[in-house]
Amino acid sequence: MMSESIKELILSLDSNAKFKDGKDNRLWVAIESDKLKIVLERLKDKGYNYISAISGLDQIQNGKILLLYHIMNDSPREYPYITIRIELPREDPKVSSIHDILPGALLHENEVFDMFGVNFIGHPNLGRLLLPENVRGDVHPLKKDFKDSVYEGMKK
Amino acid sequence: MTFNLYFGPFHPALKEPINFTFEVEGEQIVNVKPALGYNHRGLEKLLETKTWLQSGFVAEHICGICSGSHNGCCYQGVERVFGIEPPKRGLYIRTLVWELERIHSHLLWLGVMLHEAGFDTLFMYTWRDRELTLDLFEEMSGRRVVYSMNTVGGVRRDVTDSFLQKLKKYCDYLEERTKFYKKLVLEDSTILARFQNVGVLSKNDAISLSAVGPVARASGAKRDVRYEEPYAVYDESPYQIVLGEEGDALAKTIVRIDEMKVSLDILRWIADNIPSGDYRIKFSPMTKAPENEAISRIEAPRGELFYYFKSEGGTTPSRVKVRTPTFANVLPVVKMLEGQYIADIPVIVASIDPCIACCERITIIDKGKEGVKMITADQLRSYAKKWYEEKYKVERGRK
Amino acid sequence: MKKWGYTYKEALKRLFGKPYTIHYPFTDIKAFEGYRGKISLNVNKCTGCSLCFRVCPASAIEMVPDERVKPAKRRPHFKLADCCYCALCAEYCPTGAIKLTTDYHLYGFDKRDVSAEVKSE
Ligand code: SF4
Numbered sequence: 254m255m256s257e258s259i260k261e262l263i264l265s266l267d268s269n270a271k272f273k274d275g276k277d278n279r280l281w282v283a284i285e286s287d288k289l290k291i292v293l294e295r296l297k298d299k300g301y302n303y304i305s306a307i308s309g310l311d312q313i314q315n316g317k318i319l320l321l322y323h324i325m326n327d328s329p330r331e332y333p334y335i336t337i338r339i340e341l342p343r344e345d346p347k348v349s350s351i352h353d354i355l356p357g358a359l360l361h362e363n364e365v366f367d368m369f370g371v372n373f374i375g376h377p378n379l380g381r382l383l384l385p386e387n388v389r390g391d392v393h394p395l396k397k398d399f400k401d402s403v404y405e406g407m408k409k
Numbered sequence: 410m411t412f413n414l415y416f417g418p419f420h421p422a423l424k425e426p427i428n429f430t431f432e433v434e435g436e437q438i439v440n441v442k443p444a445l446g447y448n449h450r451g452l453e454k455l456l457e458t459k460t461w462l463q464s465g466f467v468a469e470h471i472c473g474i475c476s477g478s479h480n481g482c483c484y485q486g487v488e489r490v491f492g493i494e495p496p497k498r499g500l501y502i503r504t505l506v507w508e509l510e511r512i513h514s515h516l517l518w519l520g521v522m523l524h525e526a527g528f529d530t531l532f533m534y535t536w537r538d539r540e541l542t543l544d545l546f547e548e549m550s551g552r553r554v555v556y557s558m559n560t561v562g563g564v565r566r567d568v569t570d571s572f573l574q575k576l577k578k579y580c581d582y583l584e585e586r587t588k589f590y591k592k593l594v595l596e597d598s599t600i601l602a603r604f605q606n607v608g609v610l611s612k613n614d615a616i617s618l619s620a621v622g623p624v625a626r627a628s629g630a631k632r633d634v635r636y637e638e639p640y641a642v643y644d645e646s647p648y649q650i651v652l653g654e655e656g657d658a659l660a661k662t663i664v665r666i667d668e669m670k671v672s673l674d675i676l677r678w679i680a681d682n683i684p685s686g687d688y689r690i691k692f693s694p695m696t697k698a699p700e701n702e703a704i705s706r707i708e709a710p711r712g713e714l715f716y717y718f719k720s721e722g723g724t725t726p727s728r729v730k731v732r733t734p735t736f737a738n739v740l741p742v743v744k745m746l747e748g749q750y751i752a753d754i755p756v757i758v759a760s761i762d763p764c765i766a767c768c769e770r771i772t773i774i775d776k777g778k779e780g781v782k783m784i785t786a787d788q789l790r791s792y793a794k795k796w797y798e799e800k801y802k803v804e805r806g807r808k
Numbered sequence: 809m810k811k812w813g814y815t816y817k818e819a820l821k822r823l824f825g826k827p828y829t830i831h832y833p834f835t836d837i838k839a840f841e842g843y844r845g846k847i848s849l850n851v852n853k854c855t856g857c858s859l860c861f862r863v864c865p866a867s868a869i870e871m872v873p874d875e876r877v878k879p880a881k882r883r884p885h886f887k888l889a890d891c892c893y894c895a896l897c898a899e900y901c902p903t904g905a906i907k908l909t910t911d912y913h914l915y916g917f918d919k920r921d922v923s924a925e926v927k928s929e
Pocket residue numbers: 853854855856857858859860861883884900901902903904905906
């Protein structure tokens with residue numbers, strides 16, 4: 254019942270959404286990046302007010318950076334956990350910040366910027382978090398084409 | 410006039426490398442800028458070079474206190490990638506490790522917390538009791554801190570019956586001790602004066618800032634992976650969620666002491682009900698994974714631990730994401746510190762059980778320059794304004 | 809009044825009791841059976857298959873030619889300073905040549921003390 258309504262809700266916002274039912278009651282959804290904010294807002298009204306993490310994924314073979322928003326519901330439902338997946342171009346990735354909907358996402362967005370160079374539009378302080386502040390330019394270590402002499406030596 | 414007070418990265422009241430810049434107005438804090446990044450080691454990138462079997466041993470070095478949780482959570486994720494189900498006895502032993510680790514971590518934390526409040530006698534007491542836990546770990550796994558108990562598809566060592574008897578005796582002893590600690594914390598006037606109404610996190614803030622673990626539970630938010638998504642054998646065990654109400658440092662202390670009691674119950678239940686049989690399945694070190702992705706979450710002593718694995722069909726993962734509990738608790742601690750007194754800083758920071766080594770695989774660094782505003786600057790500023798207004802209202806009222 | 813009585817009782821008990829700590833260099837704690845301490849290699853059992861080298865998560869093993877036997881075989885050389893004592897090498901060694909002893913005194917005044925080749929048994 255409830256699951257249908259959540260799938261329908263997402264479909265009504267983004268007709269191209271793709272679903273995958275994972276194990277452990279997790280729903281994987283792939284949506285357009287410009288629909289992210291409205292989908293999250295509607296889901297928050299349904300009780301999905303907790304963000305576990307945002308993880309980036311560099312797919313160098315098809316020139317995409319994927320962002321996965323792992324959100325969670327307070328009260329037990331059919332789908333307590335949802336992972337929303339958006340695709341961004343590898344060159345100049347941009348997406349709007351969601352910190353006004355889920356304030357807990359602030360640091361995760363900072364981290365993704367640091368590691369993947371994704372620009373979060375509307376983020377109050379998008380700067381280096383993990384790396385020292387004197388690291389300038391396009392240095393994003395979790396991208397697959399990141400080169401570092403120490404790291405290269407470690408690969409067997 | 411505000412005044413900047415720099416606290417850390419190496420400060421005697423805080424044994425972990427984290428730096429806070431407090432803007433203070435008299436004795437009161439009006440603005441907090443956390444600056445982490447003194448302990449970053451790039452473990453997520455390193456994990457991409459390790460095979461599936463090796464990944465857990467790298468993961469358990471993320472944190473020295475919750476090494477068993479990292480190790481177990483990592484392998485639970487790897488098992489989900491491969492679609493392996495470990496045997497029942499293995500899962501029981503895994504749960505035993507996790508719960509024993511929770512007790513050891515909470516005892517350590519209790520000692521540190523009381524030490525921050527200036528109560529060093531109890532610090533010695535709790536750490537002496539913790540030593541017994543470490544002895545159990547040494548006997549069970551062969552090492553005191555980095556247990557390496559888990560592996561893909563089970564655990565690496567079996568537990569003997571004599572060990573389980575010892576475990577039960579230990580549980581009885583510790584039950585008495587936890588009662589003693591709870592009585593002490595609730596009765597001692599020094600502790601009450603230092604902990605009550607200090608560093609309050611409201612339930613709404615705990616939920617909206619995505620606080621995890623005992624920090625969230627002390628505010629009354631039901632955030633416990635064991636409760637939400639019972640993994641391993643928690644759905645059969647006598648687990649009960651422990652909730653606080655006030656959200657201050659005292660509530661956090663009581664929640665953790667009560668949680669130790671729940672852990673002791675689970676340990677006794679494991680000692681009585683552990684099934685016989687295999688405790689692991691064979692796993693060859695160079696196995697190729699199917700193309701898959703998996704999420705693994707467990708309740709570490711500090712809160713929800715989150716692992717995401719992406720496999721592209723090789724002997725190594727193509728991406729591992731680790732979200733540690735302390736990282737999620739940085740925003741709540743900033744919230745808690747607002748409007749508190751300088752003297753309470755150590756207690757408040759300690760009350761989230763910060764494990765910076767954990768947190769700093771992913772980190773925040775503040776630019777520390779004028780004009781560059783740190784994360785919650787807007788909220789903080791509006792908060793500060795409100796604080797001033799209220800303060801002046803009170804003063805005007807006096808006149 | 810009750811509290812003071814408790815304090816004196818505790819103080820007297822601790823005054824005449826044994827200390828909880830030990831005098832470490834003079835008295836020693838015996839590690840439990842199965843402790844994962846210093847690595848020992850039985851050279852006679854090792855076949856040089858380098859499986860230990862491949863499973864080691866800390867890259868603490870190097871395969872070096874052993875000149876003592878003819879024809880020279882490749883043997884693991886443990887850099888103990890890099891080792892994380894996970895015992896994976898001992899677990900996956902097909903002949904059981906590697907053992908982790910209960911010796912936890914892993915200190916030395918020279919860096920080479922903890923990175924030298926492990927002697928045969
Ligand atoms: S795995 Fe065992 S037999 Fe093979 S090289 Fe290593 S020590 Fe020798």
